[in-house]
Amino acid sequence: MMGLFQYAESIAKSPQPVLITGETGVGKELMAGAIHKLSGRKGPLITVNAAGIDDIRFSDTLFGHVRGAFTGADKTRKGMIEIASGGTLFLDEIGDLSSDSQVKLLRVLQEREYFPLGADLPKIADIKIVVAMNEDPVTLMESGKFRKDMYYRLCFHHIHLPPLRERLDDLPLLVNHFLGVAARELGKKTPTPPSGLIHLLSNYDYPGNVRELKSMIYDTVAGYDSKIMPMHRFEAHIKKRMPVNRTISETFPSPQPVPFPDSKPVPTLEAATRILIAAAMKRSGNNQTMAAKFLGISRQRVGRYLKAGVR
Numbered sequence: 001m002m003g004l005f006q007y008a009e010s011i012a013k014s015p016q017p018v019l020i021t022g023e024t025g026v027g028k029e030l031m032a033g034a035i036h037k038l039s040g041r042k043g044p045l046i047t048v049n050a051a052g053i054d055d056i057r058f059s060d061t062l063f064g065h066v067r068g069a070f071t072g073a074d075k076t077r078k079g080m081i082e083i084a085s086g087g088t089l090f091l092d093e094i095g096d097l098s099s100d101s102q103v104k105l106l107r108v109l110q111e112r113e114y115f116p117l118g119a120d121l122p123k124i125a126d127i128k129i130v131v132a133m134n135e136d137p138v139t140l141m142e143s144g145k146f147r148k149d150m151y152y153r154l155c156f157h158h159i160h161l162p163p164l165r166e167r168l169d170d171l172p173l174l175v176n177h178f179l180g181v182a183a184r185e186l187g188k189k190t191p192t193p194p195s196g197l198i199h200l201l202s203n204y205d206y207p208g209n210v211r212e213l214k215s216m217i218y219d220t221v222a223g224y225d226s227k228i229m230p231m232h233r234f235e236a237h238i239k240k241r242m243p244v245n246r247t248i249s250e251t252f253p254s255p256q257p258v259p260f261p262d263s264k265p266v267p268t269l270e271a272a273t274r275i276l277i278a279a280a281m282k283r284s285g286n287n288q289t290m291a292a293k294f295l296g297i298s299r300q301r302v303g304r305y306l307k308a309g310v311r
Helices: 002-011 028-039 055-063 099-111 137-142 148-154 168-186 197-201 209-223 232-241 269-283 288-295 299-307
Strands: 018-021 045-049 088-092 128-133 157-160
Touching (some): 002 028, 018 028, 028 088, 028 128, 099 148, 168 197, 168 209, 288 299
Parallel strands (some): 018 128, 088 128
């Protein structure tokens, strides 16, 4: 994440568009806001969600219209590009745009100009453009849902935000941050996290990513009335979404049992150890501390296994 933050800082002042990808809830809009602040542009940050918007609404929303452009257009309406002038236009869920809308946006990207609906003369688009999508742009391009020329125009600067399950080391920072924010907004004292909370949270996949973690913390802070925050709300949330063959406890849960078909011999203890160590290291991204938590053993013991060649 530090590498991504440094990259965002280095490209913030670039006139080229920025493409942000990542699953729902990873913080794409927050990254867009950070890029806007770092860009030094004096205008506002304007956000437009492109999900489910048809071609006519897209054109009117972005470009605006002049009086008399269509039935009911009794006065001129500024588009979001004009409102964002001098600042940043953030287009979220751009992968949902129709091909016709993509063509219109492509002209803005290439020519830096646009036509309000019904206008004869173009206007200059004095904006920084940041776009986001929660799908793989290459896959969308190959399937024909996303224009190739649009993709290649957007990929000058690309930031991919990894899901929370791939950066579990961020959990302590995120938990402490959201505890403080939630307590302030709810008018409570910042609670002390219960012992074992990070242990518990580290064994969850977070399909809703950082947004889901935030909602868990807000719900728990809202319901606590003592100095130490209760664990049971976190446990209940995770239990609802965990596979049925996994359990929740204040101690770190054991990994799922390794299936050994009856048709094959049971592995030796040494072989089984190699399987478990390899699986834990893979799931933890080769983080020995996290692998040790997965296995319920000390980091030093994991280190001894690895030094002994158990991989």
